[in-house]
Amino acid sequence: MTKANKVPEPSPELIQRADDVKRSAFALAQTSDRQRKQALHSMADALEGSAEMIVQANSEDLHNAEEAGLAKPLLSRLKLNKEKLNKSIQGVRQVALLADPVGIRQLYRELYEGLYLERVTVPLGVLGIIFESRPDAVMQIASLAIRSGNAAILKGGSEAKATNKAILDALHLGLNQSDISSDSLYLLTTRSESLALLRLEGVVDLIIPRGSNELVRFIQDNTRIPVLGHADGICHLYIDNHADLPKALAIAIDSKCQYPAACNAIETLLIHKDVAESFLMIAVPKFEAAGVRLVGDETSNLYGIEEIATDQDWSTEYLDLVLSIKIVSSIDQALEHIRRYGSRHTDAIVTEDESIAAKFLSSVDSSGVYHNCSTRFADGFRYGFGAEVGISTQTLPPRGPVGLEGLVTYRYFLRGDGHIANDFASGRKTFSHKDLSQ
Amino acid sequence: MTKANKVPEPSPELIQRADDVKRSAFALAQTSDRQRKQALHSMADALEGSAEMIVQANSEDLHNAEEAGLAKPLLSRLKLNKEKLNKSIQGVRQVALLADPVGIRQLYRELYEGLYLERVTVPLGVLGIIFESRPDAVMQIASLAIRSGNAAILKGGSEAKATNKAILDALHLGLNQSDISSDSLYLLTTRSESLALLRLEGVVDLIIPRGSNELVRFIQDNTRIPVLGHADGICHLYIDNHADLPKALAIAIDSKCQYPAACNAIETLLIHKDVAESFLMIAVPKFEAAGVRLVGDETSNLYGIEEIATDQDWSTEYLDLVLSIKIVSSIDQALEHIRRYGSRHTDAIVTEDESIAAKFLSSVDSSGVYHNCSTRFADGFRYGFGAEVGISTQTLPPRGPVGLEGLVTYRYFLRGDGHIANDFASGRKTFSHKDLSQ
Numbered sequence: 001m002t003k004a005n006k007v008p009e010p011s012p013e014l015i016q017r018a019d020d021v022k023r024s025a026f027a028l029a030q031t032s033d034r035q036r037k038q039a040l041h042s043m044a045d046a047l048e049g050s051a052e053m054i055v056q057a058n059s060e061d062l063h064n065a066e067e068a069g070l071a072k073p074l075l076s077r078l079k080l081n082k083e084k085l086n087k088s089i090q091g092v093r094q095v096a097l098l099a100d101p102v103g104i105r106q107l108y109r110e111l112y113e114g115l116y117l118e119r120v121t122v123p124l125g126v127l128g129i130i131f132e133s134r135p136d137a138v139m140q141i142a143s144l145a146i147r148s149g150n151a152a153i154l155k156g157g158s159e160a161k162a163t164n165k166a167i168l169d170a171l172h173l174g175l176n177q178s179d180i181s182s183d184s185l186y187l188l189t190t191r192s193e194s195l196a197l198l199r200l201e202g203v204v205d206l207i208i209p210r211g212s213n214e215l216v217r218f219i220q221d222n223t224r225i226p227v228l229g230h231a232d233g234i235c236h237l238y239i240d241n242h243a244d245l246p247k248a249l250a251i252a253i254d255s256k257c258q259y260p261a262a263c264n265a266i267e268t269l270l271i272h273k274d275v276a277e278s279f280l281m282i283a284v285p286k287f288e289a290a291g292v293r294l295v296g297d298e299t300s301n302l303y304g305i306e307e308i309a310t311d312q313d314w315s316t317e318y319l320d321l322v323l324s325i326k327i328v329s330s331i332d333q334a335l336e337h338i339r340r341y342g343s344r345h346t347d348a349i350v351t352e353d354e355s356i357a358a359k360f361l362s363s364v365d366s367s368g369v370y371h372n373c374s375t376r377f378a379d380g381f382r383y384g385f386g387a388e389v390g391i392s393t394q395t396l397p398p399r400g401p402v403g404l405e406g407l408v409t410y411r412y413f414l415r416g417d418g419h420i421a422n423d424f425a426s427g428r429k430t431f432s433h434k435d436l437s438q
Numbered sequence: 439m440t441k442a443n444k445v446p447e448p449s450p451e452l453i454q455r456a457d458d459v460k461r462s463a464f465a466l467a468q469t470s471d472r473q474r475k476q477a478l479h480s481m482a483d484a485l486e487g488s489a490e491m492i493v494q495a496n497s498e499d500l501h502n503a504e505e506a507g508l509a510k511p512l513l514s515r516l517k518l519n520k521e522k523l524n525k526s527i528q529g530v531r532q533v534a535l536l537a538d539p540v541g542i543r544q545l546y547r548e549l550y551e552g553l554y555l556e557r558v559t560v561p562l563g564v565l566g567i568i569f570e571s572r573p574d575a576v577m578q579i580a581s582l583a584i585r586s587g588n589a590a591i592l593k594g595g596s597e598a599k600a601t602n603k604a605i606l607d608a609l610h611l612g613l614n615q616s617d618i619s620s621d622s623l624y625l626l627t628t629r630s631e632s633l634a635l636l637r638l639e640g641v642v643d644l645i646i647p648r649g650s651n652e653l654v655r656f657i658q659d660n661t662r663i664p665v666l667g668h669a670d671g672i673c674h675l676y677i678d679n680h681a682d683l684p685k686a687l688a689i690a691i692d693s694k695c696q697y698p699a700a701c702n703a704i705e706t707l708l709i710h711k712d713v714a715e716s717f718l719m720i721a722v723p724k725f726e727a728a729g730v731r732l733v734g735d736e737t738s739n740l741y742g743i744e745e746i747a748t749d750q751d752w753s754t755e756y757l758d759l760v761l762s763i764k765i766v767s768s769i770d771q772a773l774e775h776i777r778r779y780g781s782r783h784t785d786a787i788v789t790e791d792e793s794i795a796a797k798f799l800s801s802v803d804s805s806g807v808y809h810n811c812s813t814r815f816a817d818g819f820r821y822g823f824g825a826e827v828g829i830s831t832q833t834l835p836p837r838g839p840v841g842l843e844g845l846v847t848y849r850y851f852l853r854g855d856g857h858i859a860n861d862f863a864s865g866r867k868t869f870s871h872k873d874l875s876q
Binding site: 026030109115117122124125205206226244246250251253254258259339357362363365366367368369370371372373374376377378382383384394395396397399401409410411412413414416417418419420421424425431 | 464467468547549553555560562563643644664682684685688689691692696697777795799800801803804805806807808809810811812814815816820821822832833834835837838839847848849850851852853854855856857858859860862863869871
């Protein structure tokens with residue numbers, strides 16, 4: 001329960017550099033939509049111009065990583081060939097096309113004659129971004145930051161060191177061809193700097209971790225800066241006794257198998273006892289054919305699940321082709337299970353009974369609560385946000401899949417002509433509080 | 439930099455009680471606007487019915503506090519006579535009249551034929567409220583909690599023990615005459631319980647401290663639960679060389695003197711050198727007449743400020759009739775000062791030059807940035823929110839004065855008819871992402 005005790009103090013040099021980034025953020029916050037769009041295209045152009053160098057740097061990283069015996073999946077995430085790079089550059093241009101999240105007037109109100117209150121979205125300031133392996137994340141997150149008017153301090157995995165440096169060099173070249181200072185993107189290179197980033201409260205406004213659950217949990221436990229992210233994604237699918245079973249089967253298979261390593265894949269299937277036998281009779285062979293290892297409670301063993309689930313199973317995010325199954329006697333028992341083991345990410349029900357569905361949707365306090373569809377839809381792109389900054393399992397907004405709007409905050413502007421509070425406190429004047437058209 | 443190390447583990451009994459509150463929060467979250475309104479009136483009725491008892495309990499507390507030698511201002515905050523109680527009860531009925539913050543649809547989108555995404559506001563869950571002395575805060579905050587569908591665990595000052603208990607007894611009586619469980623409001627009575635509240639992450643969703651800066655800072659430093667509040671309110675007023683000086687004077691006097699103990703009162707006046715002499719010539723006697731002690735930088739000493747300000751002054755929230763004054767040579771120097779010493783609360787400029795005003799408004803990253811009006815307008819009631827839950831100096835939303843909307847979050851509901859993600863991943867289906875009318 002101690003925070004940040006594993007984290008070193010930032011060095012004077014880091015503080016100085018962070019301060020430069022903060023200064024550039026103030027300037028960046030004042031750029032226009034057009035300027036930020038242009039900067040993104042300029043960044044994309046520079047990445048294209050530096051493509052050879054980036055791919056070359058990546059070969060180096062790959063070579064070193066292979067020598068160091070990095071695991072296959074990590075190697076494949078590290079790899080950035082011409083094709084993947086082109087896709088990332090295309091991604092940068094797509095971010096340029098997204099609607100500007102800055103400068104949106106959320107409230108416009110006359111408080112009194114001549115005294116006008118506005119609430120307008122503004123950038124957060126400086127983002128701290130920590131990610132593992134994937135160098136394509138650098139380009140995506142850098143473009144989201146600039147698009148939303150934020151500067152960023154980035155820390156990538158050491159195995160992608162050369163690639164990240166080559167990418168940052170290109171991004172700086174691009175920014176130099178724009179109205180935005182290249183100080184707006186700063187790459188940390190050592191592990192101790194990366195840790196010290198967690199201590200830059202007052203400079204860094206939001207930390208976005210991209211990586212394993214362990215990374216996210218470590219960061220959450222070691223900083224006072226707000227963190228946008230989630231450690232666990234323990235999602236449930238409840239098959240009600242009024243479920244259409246073929247629908248339930250398709251949704252269950254999709255929710256587990258379509259991409260099991262995703263946070264929005266289900267870990268646990270809750271099945272109403274009245275349909276457990278008939279459902280599992282068809283489902284078990286299907287899951288087995290898909291390579292899913294099934295573990296279940298004692299009742300489910302009667303219906304062909306051989307492995308017994310431990311208490312540990314209900315609270316484990318497998319991120320793999322493993323599914324735990326529990327037979328429940330009522331929706332209330334399903335709700336109780338979700339309340340106890342869920343991580344407020346995404347949970348779904350399959351039922352044809354509208355009132356049961358309504359009960360589920362109003363009772364489960366996860367950021368996504370679904371009826372008759374796959375949990376795999378919990379995603380910023382699928383929600384139509386155009387980008388995904390992260391998925392948050394916090395209760396407070398922003399929660400769930402977060403698009404560009406997660407990178408802005410708001411400011412109240414009040415404009416008067418000599419108005420003072422005492423006139424209202426004394427009763428000489430009375431507030432009108434008249435909302436004006438946006 | 440260690441968090442919560444001064445905070446004891448919650449006792450099994452507290453965990454049990456907190457769990458009861460959590461359960462009641464789930465039920466409360468599903469009540470209708472009408473039910474919550476009715477509950478508030480029922481609470482108000484019960485307070486009226488118990489008025490004698492509450493005032494009696496307060497006399498007891500006052501008696502004990504006097505015996506213990508409590509300071510005069512604290513005694514006056516502790517005092518709850520019939521009149522103050524009636525005003526509070528009226529306040530409860532006013533909260534009932536506020537628009538329901540729950541169930542507001544923020545987004546409604548067709549993702550594909552038959553697959554509909556909604557984003558709807560929902561209560562946060564359980565609020566943890568810690569306040570000092572003022573027993574009227576119990577009634578206000580309890581009614582805001584119930585209005586927004588949240589349960590609350592409350593901890594008041596020990597000097598108001600009998601009063602708070604009498605109020606809670608009445609509120610429970612009221613809730614018993616409503617559809618809302620009286621478990622929804624739970625009063626902690628011992629100091630160790632109050633500390634343990636800070637450890638109830640997973641149960642308590644938001645902590646709202648009401649009290650001294652020290653209390654707020656202690657809480658922020660000792661919990662992982664999000665905290666709605668602010669420690670410092672170091673607000674600045676900058677008088678530009680293009681200021682209308684009579685306007686500037688009226689605004690400066692109001693911002694400092696109208697209620698100096700408020701967080702939105704100014705601590706520092708920044709004055710452009712070109713108008714410093716003419717402004718201070720009139721302002722110094724006015725401030726002195728109002729009982730304001732003035733401290734200033736060396737230049738200001740030339741214009742009649744006798745006391746020299748120390749570096750400490752620029753970062754002190756006086757909450758009193760003290761004002762620090764600095765002469766600056768440009769708006770940039772003023773901005774630099776605010777950036778260094780401000781607490782991102784509320785800062786204002788007085789100028790008749792629109793472009794200078796625009797520069798100030800876009801450059802100062804405080805939750806409130808004002809032009810030609812008093813900083814004292816930074817207040818939920820004055821903004822027209824109908825209530826103020828707190829003022830936040832965080833960068834992330836909600837920031838600034840926060841009304842009922844700070845007590846809700848949102849949930850994504852997705853309703854389909856067997857839709858699976860694989861159909862979209864494989865390209866068989868394409869998202870429509872069509873926004874539907876709200």
